[in-house]
Amino acid sequence: MASAATTLTGAPGAPGAPGAPGAPGAPGATRRGPSLPTRVLRFVSRHLVATAAALTLLYMFLPVFVVVLFSFNDPAGRLNYTWNSFTVSNWANVCGVPGMCDAVWLSIQIALLATVVATGLGTLIAFALARHRFRGRAATNLLIFLPMATPEVVMGSSMLALFVNANLIALGFWTILLAHVMFCISFVVVTVKARLSGMDARLEQAAMDLYADEWSTFRRITLPLAMPGIVAAALLAFALSFDDFIITNFNSGSTVTFPMYVWGAAQRGVPPQVNVIGALMFLVALAVVLGGQLANAARTRRP
Amino acid sequence: MSNSGVAGAGAALRLDGLTKRFGDFLAVDDLHLDIPEGSFFALLGPSGCGKTTTLRMVAGLEAPTSGRIILGEEDVTDRRPYKRPVNTVFQSYALFPHLDIQENIAFGLRRRGQKDIPRQVKETLELVQLGGYERRRPSQLSGGQQQRVALARALINHPRVLLLDEPLGALDLKLRRQMQLELKRIQLEVGLTFVHVTHDQEEAMTMADTIAVMNAGRVEQLGDPASLYESPATVFVANFLGQSNLVQARVSGRSGNDLLLDVAGQRLAMPADRSRATSETVFVGVRPEKIHLATGNARETGDSRSAMGANQLSGVITDTSFTGTSTQFLVRTSWGQELVVFAQNTSAERRSATPGETVVLHWHPAHTFAFDRSAEAHAVEPVAEESAPVSRVKVTG
Amino acid sequence: MSALTAVRGGAPPAPAEPVRRRRRWVPYALLLPGLVWLAVFFLAPMATLFSTSLQVGSIDEGYRPAFRVANYTEALSAFSEQFFRSFGYAAMATVLALLVSYPLAYAIAFKAGRWKNVLLVLVIAPFFTSFLVRTLAWTAILGDQGLLLGQLKEIGVLSPDFRLLARPFAVILGLTYNFLPFMTLPLYASLERIDRRLLEAAGDLYSSAFTTFRKVTFPLSLPGVVAGTLLTFIPAAGDYINQRLLGTPRQSMIGTVIDSQFLRVLDYPSAAALSFTLMVSIVVLVWFYVRRAGTEELV
Numbered sequence: 001m002a003s004a005a006t007t008l009t010g011a012p013g014a015p016g017a018p019g020a021p022g023a024p025g026a027p028g029a030t031r032r033g034p035s036l037p038t039r040v041l042r043f044v045s046r047h048l049v050a051t052a053a054a055l056t057l058l059y060m061f062l063p064v065f066v067v068v069l070f071s072f073n074d075p076a077g078r079l080n081y082t083w084n085s086f087t088v089s090n091w092a093n094v095c096g097v098p099g100m101c102d103a104v105w106l107s108i109q110i111a112l113l114a115t116v117v118a119t120g121l122g123t124l125i126a127f128a129l130a131r132h133r134f135r136g137r138a139a140t141n142l143l144i145f146l147p148m149a150t151p152e153v154v155m156g157s158s159m160l161a162l163f164v165n166a167n168l169i170a171l172g173f174w175t176i177l178l179a180h181v182m183f184c185i186s187f188v189v190v191t192v193k194a195r196l197s198g199m200d201a202r203l204e205q206a207a208m209d210l211y212a213d214e215w216s217t218f219r220r221i222t223l224p225l226a227m228p229g230i231v232a233a234a235l236l237a238f239a240l241s242f243d244d245f246i247i248t249n250f251n252s253g254s255t256v257t258f259p260m261y262v263w264g265a266a267q268r269g270v271p272p273q274v275n276v277i278g279a280l281m282f283l284v285a286l287a288v289v290l291g292g293q294l295a296n297a298a299r300t301r302r303p
Numbered sequence: 304m305s306n307s308g309v310a311g312a313g314a315a316l317r318l319d320g321l322t323k324r325f326g327d328f329l330a331v332d333d334l335h336l337d338i339p340e341g342s343f344f345a346l347l348g349p350s351g352c353g354k355t356t357t358l359r360m361v362a363g364l365e366a367p368t369s370g371r372i373i374l375g376e377e378d379v380t381d382r383r384p385y386k387r388p389v390n391t392v393f394q395s396y397a398l399f400p401h402l403d404i405q406e407n408i409a410f411g412l413r414r415r416g417q418k419d420i421p422r423q424v425k426e427t428l429e430l431v432q433l434g435g436y437e438r439r440r441p442s443q444l445s446g447g448q449q450q451r452v453a454l455a456r457a458l459i460n461h462p463r464v465l466l467l468d469e470p471l472g473a474l475d476l477k478l479r480r481q482m483q484l485e486l487k488r489i490q491l492e493v494g495l496t497f498v499h500v501t502h503d504q505e506e507a508m509t510m511a512d513t514i515a516v517m518n519a520g521r522v523e524q525l526g527d528p529a530s531l532y533e534s535p536a537t538v539f540v541a542n543f544l545g546q547s548n549l550v551q552a553r554v555s556g557r558s559g560n561d562l563l564l565d566v567a568g569q570r571l572a573m574p575a576d577r578s579r580a581t582s583e584t585v586f587v588g589v590r591p592e593k594i595h596l597a598t599g600n601a602r603e604t605g606d607s608r609s610a611m612g613a614n615q616l617s618g619v620i621t622d623t624s625f626t627g628t629s630t631q632f633l634v635r636t637s638w639g640q641e642l643v644v645f646a647q648n649t650s651a652e653r654r655s656a657t658p659g660e661t662v663v664l665h666w667h668p669a670h671t672f673a674f675d676r677s678a679e680a681h682a683v684e685p686v687a688e689e690s691a692p693v694s695r696v697k698v699t700g
Numbered sequence: 701m702s703a704l705t706a707v708r709g710g711a712p713p714a715p716a717e718p719v720r721r722r723r724r725w726v727p728y729a730l731l732l733p734g735l736v737w738l739a740v741f742f743l744a745p746m747a748t749l750f751s752t753s754l755q756v757g758s759i760d761e762g763y764r765p766a767f768r769v770a771n772y773t774e775a776l777s778a779f780s781e782q783f784f785r786s787f788g789y790a791a792m793a794t795v796l797a798l799l800v801s802y803p804l805a806y807a808i809a810f811k812a813g814r815w816k817n818v819l820l821v822l823v824i825a826p827f828f829t830s831f832l833v834r835t836l837a838w839t840a841i842l843g844d845q846g847l848l849l850g851q852l853k854e855i856g857v858l859s860p861d862f863r864l865l866a867r868p869f870a871v872i873l874g875l876t877y878n879f880l881p882f883m884t885l886p887l888y889a890s891l892e893r894i895d896r897r898l899l900e901a902a903g904d905l906y907s908s909a910f911t912t913f914r915k916v917t918f919p920l921s922l923p924g925v926v927a928g929t930l931l932t933f934i935p936a937a938g939d940y941i942n943q944r945l946l947g948t949p950r951q952s953m954i955g956t957v958i959d960s961q962f963l964r965v966l967d968y969p970s971a972a973a974l975s976f977t978l979m980v981s982i983v984v985l986v987w988f989y990v991r992r993a994g995t996e997e998l999v
Binding site: 155200202205206207209210211212213216221225230 | 362363364383384385389390391393395397399402410414415457460571585633
């Protein structure tokens, strides 16, 4: 942690580092400089955090590397767990495996729809929480928080219980969609609310002072400034929906989304095309996020 | 939605019994103010005195608990902010970060459906000396530049009253002085009514035609800078604007046009029409820079009344400070109070007065002011009404 | 200066509108759609779950509403082992995640400088690959002949029947891995908010680097720690994917049981009882944990 202090002060003899002249009444040591063990300790500690952080990042990316790597694998048998030989045929023939691309397409459709609905509903709630006074705020906060605190097993199984008991809708596309919107709303609310809370309320007052009525103020000031938060919430909702397995599994009936396809394949033998999809997801998402960052940077830099 | 009325003509603003309560806290207490059109008016006071709240009520950003706001001939009290021909320059500038300078300044014009925007923006930018900055973004500008953009954004709409909420607070000293003169120049050129809120008494005195000194939600005194300074009506005003020596005294009689006062056995005189006192127990005051120090020499030469100020008090110097343009003396009087004297360092030789020396303080009677000592001192207003608000004077003595 | 001196004919001033308090219903209108959705698809299912957990019958006869509390006692006694195992694994995974994430969050908050945003993207990026695909990748990494073990066994460092998969170790590793972003980001957020000058002040007051961390940085990061641990523990306790993919039925967790009871055994009351108990125990745990840690607003 000495490194933190070093970064702050820029001085090599960081204040408070062990053995440094920060301690009052340490006569001899101050003249000669810190002793060798102290120097070693300081070197290690200075890089300890960085090393640990790098290791953690490595740990996080290791499976991703493997996924990408094995998407180029031509597996010997059914299982894609050992490296056999390099091939690009998996990429060239992504939809060669029956059922997978249908599952991917279904997941995309559900995710898009769920994103739109959840972002809409969640943004409305976030605005109410961040910009208005009303009664029942505590209860609302609780209701928003609960789905984030409930294990997916519980949420999925309870929705199944509801659908089975109510017997109104057949299990399938629509029940999956209803479930996805439900668990996405909370995350949207939290994300958008955070963005709104950070916004300067005086900007809206300035707009009204400059002849913009409530709707105009919202449209020209509040919404554009809140948009990064809303977009972030939408991306989050999309990711959560696309990748959801447990809740979907409970409520899908015989419909198959991509995660469910993978699950089923895990028993039989996962085709390498699954890795291709996984790698694609990663790359597309990365491109979207980085693209957003670049666009943001470009916009602020423009003279 | 265009309510700006006729461009270039400021409106008179009248606040009638304006009150604002936040729960138990009374921020603005029954305020009565008449601000003439085309004037530069300052609301001066310490933090928390209610000046910003008053401003926000005029802008429509805060709803008054009671009272009316009358702009020119119209009662705007119940109108939304976007329906008032009033614009605000915010303390934090509140520039829209996602719009460039041109769109920021043109914002009000666009909302009112005005045409010919680029030309107007260009002219206004030139007025605030930021020509050519149309395409920049607020984040690329310095504090001073942002402040001028905020000003331009408000001015371009020709509001009948322009409200400024401590707009110079975030600027460094030199820039602030420069902007003070700028604002004054623009106001004179454009002829709008400016209402400027500040806690800086020098700033208020420099820029404003009329100042209302506020304290704890009430106006303590209203007047032009000179009157406020030379003739304060309450302890608060006497101490808030510059420094004052306030001494407890008793009215002992009259002599011609003069009021006679007794201070611990010594007699002072002042023109009766300068006194705001209505009772016998008063505070008598004189500004430190109006007092002269006479050392032993001057007394022994037996100067007559015409050479020395007619009001005299003797005392002992307890401290001196050299501050460059003047020397500050602390003099302890016979009854134990320490008075402050500023003596300009204009003489060629250095002052000989040193701590421990006995001196005579003297000043011209016309530089004296006085007001009631009791807690029920009246705040002075040009429009005297029966229900003149009574201000609470914090007696600091 | 013509812009400022030209006489412009403005529209006559609008008649004064009374300040209508019509805006009072706006927040409720904003809240209504979303909250209704949550009420119908979260609260109602919870109620249904509860009532299902008390039903009697069997899959052949059908289930009917009742008040059979014994469902709970039977289910819990049959599957108490899985319950405890779940909480145990989740706790271990949470602690590990905290230990692993903290240096990373710290590094991003304090030492990253210009690279902060890039690093944050890197933290979230693996999240974009499908959860299942990522977990399956661990199978490849930890497999008996996989990337890690295969080579080591070839050169004889490990015995041929050494395995990492099909053991609690692999399950916990998977659990730790999958929720790392949930731990790292809240930690980062609260570390980021710490005023650097507090650390300087501590150093100025003779505090060593480690003491500064112990007495200033870490306590100030507690809200992030609380949020991160909750966001990790809760899903981990109910997870069964890691166990199914990386472990064996011997490591079976309560989520596994609920899944199989609901979807294979079709013993709805029992499954619902287990599910509801899981939920309640988590809520209770969270309640005490948050009270203890003293964080009011989590949302």
